[in-house]
Amino acid sequence: QTSEAEVVVFSVPSYACQRRTTLENHNAVLTDALALLAENAELSEEEGRGVAFRRAAAVLKALPRPVTSMTELRGLPCLGDHSLRVIKDILENGASSEAESTKQSERYKALKVLTGIFGVGAKTADRWIREGILGLQQLQESGQTLNRAQQAGLEHYDDLNQPVTKADADVISEIVERAVVSVLPGAQMTLIGGFRRGKLSGHDVDFLITHPEEGREVGLMPKVVSWLESQGFLLYQKTTRNSYLESKDGPGRPSSNMDRFERCFSIFKLTEKERRRTKHPETATENGLRTVSTPEPDPHTGHKLWRAVRVDLVVSPISQFAFALLGWTGSKLFERELRRWAGHERNMSLSSHALYDNKQRIYLRATSEEEIFAHLGLEFIPPSERNT
Ligand code: DGT
Ligand code: MG
Structure with missing residues (x-):
């Protein structure tokens, strides 16, 4: 148990292009959850939210060791309230309830499957979901017109x-x-x-x-x-x-x-x-x-x-x-x-x-x-x- 005064705070510059980020990631549990929420935001065409989660994850990837307490995060850039809540949840409970429930949600699962088709972006996937198409079989049975890229994407899925x-x-x-x-x-x-x-x-x-x-x-x-x-x-x-x-x-x-x-x-x-x-x-x-x-x-x-x-x-x-x-x-x-x-x-x-x-x-x-x-x-x- 370290007292407040002894907590070593990490120092990280605020732009990712000022930092050296190798493939070695000491905080994969945290960054995986944030990446999933970022991906969900991007697939839902909420670009700003997506970038905020990506920036938060990038700061954690740049740290030299695993984060063990919230106090260590003091002074770090790019960690907004939402990302901090996610991190706190994981540090206290071992997992992020928001990331878990997102992963299980029908909408996220459908967005993943459909945008997994080469040539299908978030907009198209969203339209199909609103028409009740949640998977590949439903797509094939729906008679939707697919362009050449999407046909190839489906064929080589x-x-x-x-x-x-x-x-x-x-x-x-x-x-x-x-x-x-x-x-x-x-x-x-x-x-x-x-x-x-x-x-x-x-x-x-x-x-x-x-x-x-x-x-x-x-x-x-x-x-x-x-x-x-x-x-x-x-x-x-x-x-x-x-x-x-x-x-x-x-x-x-x-x-x-x-x-x-x-x-x-x-x-x-x-x-x-x-x-x-x-x-x-x-x-x-x-x-x-x-x-x-x-x-x-x-x-x-x-x-x-x-x-x-x-x-x-x-x-x-x-x-x-x-x-x-x-x-x-x-x-x-x-x-x-x-x-x-x-x-x-x-x-x-x-x-x-x-x-x-x-x-x-x-x-x-x-x-x-x-x-x-x-x-x-x-x-x-x-x-x-x-x-x-
Ligand atoms: P991955 O998923 O393993 O292929 O990962 P990356 O990093 O190779 O990502 P990828 O293949 O989507 O894109 C390679 C890089 O090229 C990416 O980091 C940014 C850039 N890039 C991709 N698409 C475009 C584009 O349309 N315009 C510009 N300017 N850059 C692009
Ligand atoms: Mg690539």
Whole structure:
């Protein structure tokens, strides 16, 4: 029992982009509950509440050891009344009654199942729930018109709701690399998203593609997609065109956070054959052969020798590469906090394309992430420490 005066208070800066957050989390019980409430808020289109829970969880993730009493939280930023109530409940009772009842609620369960379909967002799921559709079977029987993405999402539902492993991400990296160098020698590809932050699993695999000579990347995406298609790697793809230069939003002020690179949302077909041909040092056995896990048996065909994986491709001109790399490495909260820091603390506008100084009225150039952090007056945080 420590007396009040002896309680060591943690010191945590208020923006997540000022902190080093590794994958090691000493407060997972607390942050899991807050993440669930954040997710529920986001699925209910209460973005503000969602962000508040995410920020609170991020502060707890940055602590060097488990929280054991409420007094230790004094002086910490981003912990609102609601989050504090949730934390108190867990510290006193071992679980958050609000998180538990949310998890059990029919609405949350239905939102999870329906938004688990690729191509279905919170709005669509909410509409379906109001029409009495709570699950996949009801959806299929309802005769709702599904777009192409949603049809593919439903078809590959189980695979796409299985986490993607780092080993599979590496196999896909090799395939995308082959595609990129085949259609444009000299083009470069970088793994981005959660896997660049060192995560061991993810919901998709994200890649950024560029060419060291400005302009050579134009027209690259359709060629990469055609190559992948011709080799039978794509179960689904939708490419959206770059509209950054044509946009009338003005400097550094895109109309939304959605960015304007040429982008391809796809579903890959990853076969056992591809998994075997790629050797991984970290999974190699003594005799040099890679151990391959037995594929999941398919209830219809007995054995399915492939799995579907969500893959996102982004093409950026080299002049914007550092901004794209920073903007697509995540985490989502880290990105949001970087933009908030830029705007509120530096009077600058940061996007995945550029950094604009609103006072000097100039774009600040950068060829590396380090330079962008320096422009923002922030200490450089490497990808593995952006796991907020
Ligand atoms: P996960 O769920 O394991 O795939 O986790 P992440 O961190 O890879 O998340 P993901 O794949 O949704 O997105 C990767 C990063 O890319 C994310 O941290 C923020 C960024 N991002 C995703 N979608 C967009 C977008 O439409 N525009 C911009 N600017 N950034 C995006
Ligand atoms: Mg990802």
